[in-house]
Amino acid sequence: MIKEKKSKTGAFVALVCVVLLLILTIVLENVLDPTKNIMLFTVLKKGAVYALVASSMNLLNGFTGLFSLGQAGFMLLGAYTYAILTIPAASRDSVYYLYGGSAIHFSLPELFGGGVFGLILGVLIALILAGLVAAGVAWLIGLPVLRLKSDYLAIATLGFAEIIRAVFQWDKLGPVTNGANALKSFPTFSSFNIPGGLRLSTFVAFLLAAVCIAVILLLINSSYGRAFKSIREDEIAAEAMGINLAKHKRLSFCISSFFAGVGGGMFAMFANQAQAKTFTTAMTYEILLIVVIGGIGSISGSCIASFLYLATSEWWLRFLDSEITLQNGFKAPLLRNGFRMVVFSIVIMIVVLFFRRGIMGDKELPDLFWKRKAKAAGKEGAK
Amino acid sequence: MLKIDGLRVNYGGIEAVKGIDFEVPEGKIVTLIGANGAGKSTILRTIAGLVKPAAGRIRLQAEDITALSPDRIVSKGITLVPEGRHVFPDLTVLENLKIGAYLRTDDLNHDLEWVYSLFPRLKERSWQAAGTLSGGEQQMLAVGRALMSRPKLMMMDEPSLGLAPLVVKDIFSIIRKINEQGVTILLIEQNANMALHTADLAYVLETGRLTLSGTGEELLKNEAVKKAYLG
Numbered sequence: 001m002i003k004e005k006k007s008k009t010g011a012f013v014a015l016v017c018v019v020l021l022l023i024l025t026i027v028l029e030n031v032l033d034p035t036k037n038i039m040l041f042t043v044l045k046k047g048a049v050y051a052l053v054a055s056s057m058n059l060l061n062g063f064t065g066l067f068s069l070g071q072a073g074f075m076l077l078g079a080y081t082y083a084i085l086t087i088p089a090a091s092r093d094s095v096y097y098l099y100g101g102s103a104i105h106f107s108l109p110e111l112f113g114g115g116v117f118g119l120i121l122g123v124l125i126a127l128i129l130a131g132l133v134a135a136g137v138a139w140l141i142g143l144p145v146l147r148l149k150s151d152y153l154a155i156a157t158l159g160f161a162e163i164i165r166a167v168f169q170w171d172k173l174g175p176v177t178n179g180a181n182a183l184k185s186f187p188t189f190s191s192f193n194i195p196g197g198l199r200l201s202t203f204v205a206f207l208l209a210a211v212c213i214a215v216i217l218l219l220i221n222s223s224y225g226r227a228f229k230s231i232r233e234d235e236i237a238a239e240a241m242g243i244n245l246a247k248h249k250r251l252s253f254c255i256s257s258f259f260a261g262v263g264g265g266m267f268a269m270f271a272n273q274a275q276a277k278t279f280t281t282a283m284t285y286e287i288l289l290i291v292v293i294g295g296i297g298s299i300s301g302s303c304i305a306s307f308l309y310l311a312t313s314e315w316w317l318r319f320l321d322s323e324i325t326l327q328n329g330f331k332a333p334l335l336r337n338g339f340r341m342v343v344f345s346i347v348i349m350i351v352v353l354f355f356r357r358g359i360m361g362d363k364e365l366p367d368l369f370w371k372r373k374a375k376a377a378g379k380e381g382a383k
Numbered sequence: 384m385l386k387i388d389g390l391r392v393n394y395g396g397i398e399a400v401k402g403i404d405f406e407v408p409e410g411k412i413v414t415l416i417g418a419n420g421a422g423k424s425t426i427l428r429t430i431a432g433l434v435k436p437a438a439g440r441i442r443l444q445a446e447d448i449t450a451l452s453p454d455r456i457v458s459k460g461i462t463l464v465p466e467g468r469h470v471f472p473d474l475t476v477l478e479n480l481k482i483g484a485y486l487r488t489d490d491l492n493h494d495l496e497w498v499y500s501l502f503p504r505l506k507e508r509s510w511q512a513a514g515t516l517s518g519g520e521q522q523m524l525a526v527g528r529a530l531m532s533r534p535k536l537m538m539m540d541e542p543s544l545g546l547a548p549l550v551v552k553d554i555f556s557i558i559r560k561i562n563e564q565g566v567t568i569l570l571i572e573q574n575a576n577m578a579l580h581t582a583d584l585a586y587v588l589e590t591g592r593l594t595l596s597g598t599g600e601e602l603l604k605n606e607a608v609k610k611a612y613l614g
Contacts, residue, residue: 223485230482231472237469240431242457242486242532297473362473 010366018210025206029199039315044202045189046314047307048209049266054302055213055289056259060299061288062362063220064234064252066146067154069284070138074257075162076279078130078264080168083274084176084185085126087246091185096178103175109187123187127208127265135254135263137164144251146246158281168276181273189269208266213258217299228252235252293351295358300365305358313344384409384462384567385430385536390439392422392429399425401591402439407569407584408492412562414570414578414599416612424466424572426588427538430569432465440520443536458486460535467544468525472514476505478533479513479524483531489537491531498527501557523557530561537561538569543577552597555581579603589613 025044034041057071085108087095092102109122145156167173169180177183189201219225227248230238239245268274286309294305320340324332351359385407392400400422407413415423426593428434428601432453441449443459451459471479480498484491499506502523508516513524523572529537542558543551555577562568572578579585579599587595587608595602602608 135519223481226474226478226482227485229474229478230485233471234469236433237465237471238482239433239453240463240469241482241528242454242462242467244452244454325484359523 014366017212022203022210025202026198026200029202034199034201037317041202043307043310043315045205045270046200046267046309048205049270050287050290050306050310051265051303052209052212053260053263053265054287054294054306055216055299056256056263057250057287058214058291058294058296058299058302059228059259060252060256061291062295063225063232064228064249065248066253067150068157068253068256069154069281069288070141070157070161070257071287072258072279072281072283073157073164074134074138074260075264075267075283076161076164076168076276077134078127079268079274079279080177080183080263080264080276081130081133081261082126082265083186083268084123085129086186089182089186095183095185096175098179098181099174101175102123119187119191127262130265131258131261134264135258138254138257139250142250144255146249158284161279161281161284165279177276180276182273183268185272186268186274188272190272205247205266205270208262213261213299213303215258216255220299224248224251232313237321289348293348293355293358295360295362298358298360298364301358301360301363304360304365308359312347317343384444385569386440386442387426387430388440388442390426390429390441391437392434393432394423394425395439398437399591400429400436403588403591403593405586405593405596406607407448407567409567410562410565411583412558412568412570412581413584413586414572414582415586415588416572416575416578416602416608418611419573420590421588422591423588424540427540427569427571429465430456430461431540433463457532460533462529462532462534462537464525464529464537464539464542466540468518468521470513470516470521470524470528473512475510476513476516477509479528480531483528484533486532494531494533498530501530501560502527519546519553522546522550522554526554526557526561530566531581534566536567536569538571540571541573542570543572543574551577575608576603579608 014270029041032040036362050277053071053075057068060066061069084104087102088107088109089105092105096102107122107197108126109118112118112121141160145153145160168177171179173179189205192200192204194200219229227238230241230243231248233247235245264279271278281307290305290309291302294301294303317340320335320343323335326332387406388404389402390400390404391398391402394400394492403426415426417423420486429436432451432455435450436547439449440447445576446459448456448459448461471482474482480495484494497582499509504520505524505527507518511581513521516524526537542554546554551574558568558570559581569577570582579602582599585595585597585599585602587602595605595608597605603613
């Protein structure tokens with residue numbers, strides 16, 4: 001009973017922290033000039049998107065124990081669904097110029113009357129539909145694929161992601177997917193900046209990611225989450241306890257894909273375009289890397305790791321890519337284009353060597369505080 | 384309560400259970416004893432729905448439950464404590480217990496108190512990861528977890544496996560206690576001595592066939608049983 005009270009105050013503290021974080025993003029974006037701090041805001045926005053996708057992957061790989069590598073495929077489905085549904089009708093002809101116009105003639109934000117209200121509602125519904133399309137496809141391919149285990153499941157889902165990527169580039173689907181060309185002109189994070197007023201693009205990215213991650217966390221802490229974990233730990237015992245393995249695996253797979261789809265839509269909003277060739281296997285590996293570095297089975301680990309990963313790979317190590325010549329004519333050795341990735345790989349190897357179970361292991365952020373408190377209480381008790 | 388007719392089960396290409404009939408009367412402790420490979424575990428796994436039978440009927444209180452899915456069978460009131468305990472190592476003791484009650488939607492507090500009163504050790508360790516418990520404690524947890532589904536019939540697969548004799552004694556006295564509180568128990572054991580002393584009714588299983596049956600007392604005195612299982 002005491003623990004329940006504790007977890008309630010814990011949830012309240014977490015909520016306050018998230019709200020503070022959201023306010024901080026608004027302050028940050030309006031105090032600092034985004035044009036002068038491009039890297040910072042790129043990392044923040046992309047980090048929010050990756051945090052969501054990594055959390056969804058963690059739900060499947062870390063909590064349910066299903067090793068799936070289809071994340072980029074589901075993101076692609078989400079990105080395309082979002083883009084196709086939100087490109088303004090007026091821009092469709094110029095976007096689809098190679099195919100003589102689009103097969104779809106409406107745009108969700110305009111359907112809701114345009115303006116601020118139409119934009120918010122249209123984008124939200126498009127993102128939810130993006131998730132639903134990904135979840136629906138996940139349900140279909142889950143029927144055969146979820147009979148497989150570990151490595152075999154990984155290979156099957158990896159293959160699925162590649163097939164999806166090829167299908168979306170198919171010329172015959174041009175009027176819908178624009179073939180191998182990018183979809184653009186749809187509402188992005190920057191569309192939420194109020195002209196001449198508050199800049200809200202980073203805030204919107206954080207808000208969407210925070211809401212989705214909160215839903216994932218609530219799910220993990222519910223009895224479904226416990227069932228997922230029990231499947232990860234011991235399938236035989238889980239089945240003997242009356243947990244329907246097939247049903248719960250499918251549920252976890254569909255929910256994970258739903259949020260990957262939403263994340264894909266957000267990725268399109270971040271990148272200002274949606275193009276099948278960006279959703280490569282390498283993207284899945286990036287996300288897998290974030291999950292592993294953050295800690296398999298820790299949502300807060302995935303969030304922290306996604307920002308650290310992106311900051312390191314895209315921002316902090318940038319200087320290694322250009323030659324530096326000191327004033328006395330001394331040229332620093334090795335520094336040239338591409339050297340950044342060498343250093344980055346070494347950093348990852350070091351991190352993996354020293355944090356065998358990721359930064360957070362399977363603990364969440366609040367656990368660290370509780371533990372310290374419990375230890376302190378124990379010491380006082382001993383006195 | 385549980386009635387099994389002409390059960391045949393193929394397991395890994397061989398016929399592990401070759402047509403057996405037996406009954407588990409309500410409120411009793413029933414044991415199946417037999418050597419390794421006699422088919423004891425297969426019978427329990429078949430009743431639990433984890434393995435599909437090739438032939439035969441399984442009835443629970445006159446209702447046919449043959450080949451239902453495991454979750455349906457659990458919701459009918461049959462639960463299995465698997466061999467080798469199979470607790471969820473990275474989950475806490477409390478989470479393990481709650482998973483035992485996964486199919487229930489009513490309030491669990493009463494049953495949690497009941498399990499904690501049977502196993503005070505589990506209450507002390509309720510926030511500890513189950514993998515860090517000792518073998519005996521893990522067995523207690525496996526039993527407690529099964530009880531959380533509030534079963535009418537609890538099936539136990541080798542509860543004494545790998546435990547020290549004193550711990551085994553504890554476990555068996557708790558089995559009797561659980562039985563006194565109204566749970567029917569079907570137990571399979573290699574530790575025939577302990578099992579026969581505890582059981583009201585016992586069956587001897589040899590390579591997929593039942594060869595002897597009787598009360599625990601009778602079988603303890605039986606020469607053939609003495610020679611084969613009691614030494």
